[in-house]
Amino acid sequence: MEYIYEYGLFFAQAATFVVAVLILVAGIASIAMRQRADQNEGHIEIRDLNDKYRHIGDVIHNVIDEPASLKEKKKAEKKSEKAIAKAAKKQRKKGEEPSSEDRRKRLYVMNFDGDIRASAAENLREEISAVLPQIQDGDEILVKVESPGGMVHSYGLAASQLQRIKTAEVPLIIAVDKVAASGGYMMACVADRIIAAPFAVLGSIGVIAQLPNFHRLLQKSNIDFELLTAGEYKRTLTMFGENTDKGREKFVDELEETHTLFKNFVSANRPALDIAKVATGETWYGQNAVTEGLIDELQTSDAFVQARLTDWDVFEVKFVHKKNWQEKMGLAAESAVERAFLKIWQRGQGGRNY
DSSP states (O other): OHHHHHHHHHHHHHHHHHHHHHHHHHHHHHHHHHHHHHOOOEEEEEEHHHHHHHHHHHHHHHHHSSHHHHHHHHHHHHHHHHHOOOOOOOOHHHTOOOTTTOOEEEEEEEEEEEEETTTTTHHHHHHHHHHHHGGOOEEEEEEEBBBOOOOHHHHHHHHHHHHHHHHOOOOOOEESSSEEETTTHHTTTTTSEEOOOOEEEEEEEOOOOOOOOHHHHHHHHHHOOOOOSSSSTSSSOOOSSSSOHHHHHHHHHHHHHHHHHHHHHHHHHHHTTTTTHHHSSSSSEHHHHHHHOSSSSSSSHHHHHHTTTTSEEEEEEEEEEOOOOOHHHHHHHHHHHHHHHHHHHHHHHOOHHH
């Protein structure tokens, strides 16, 4: 028994030591991972869309073309490529820079998929910062915006990122294939030109706030709730306290003030728009949005890009943020909850579902 006791004591001490070592190693590894994450938060990825669609075309032609005609076509393409390369090499030897007429213009394509917090604004910031120094005369930027709107300050920042493009005097085109409402339209209106699909949803130039109140439920359960503030309007409405008419009035005033700022922002960017008519919180489908002046043209982003492939170099720019598996799982869960909430909200609106 004494031997067993001593062995058990030794085993417990050894186990304690091993656990302590593991905790120490895990702590060091965690610090190292954080430092590595700080040093390499993400990177820019560039995709040549000319090559993408050229490859797709080659795959199709390999199937549908006759072997003889396919061979002749490839031969002609190689000959053309050699001639272009030879001319460029000759020009470089002479120390000449390609003229603006000879240089192919570039279209940079970015994507903004907006959630309630406009989280994609961080990636958009990095993409714009990467592209702006590379812009030359004649180049353009296309941003594909998809968003039903969200927090005012978050979408205000996202719109400000697009404003950087305008300040740099670079032509900006916004494409809306599905929806750019509320904060999404706040972003879209910054563009020099807005294009949208015929049934894309646009507008919703309004402000909304919803707040549940559990005061009566707490009263029934004999639960007191105290909220202490310094400043008359530090908290106008609460979820658990008893709301007053004065607090509600102040809250509505703040909503109206935000709405006024929203309307002024849209008017400054699209001065021809009848803001009094469209700033009612209503939405319009693309084909009606043209009539109202909310957009400039009915066209999908795909059609716009395809039209530029012949004479332009088209690049898709994406900032990729590196995430560990814990972050990925957390974001997946958050996204699922957000989608569920959005579906419930949409069904509650009745009629049309966006």
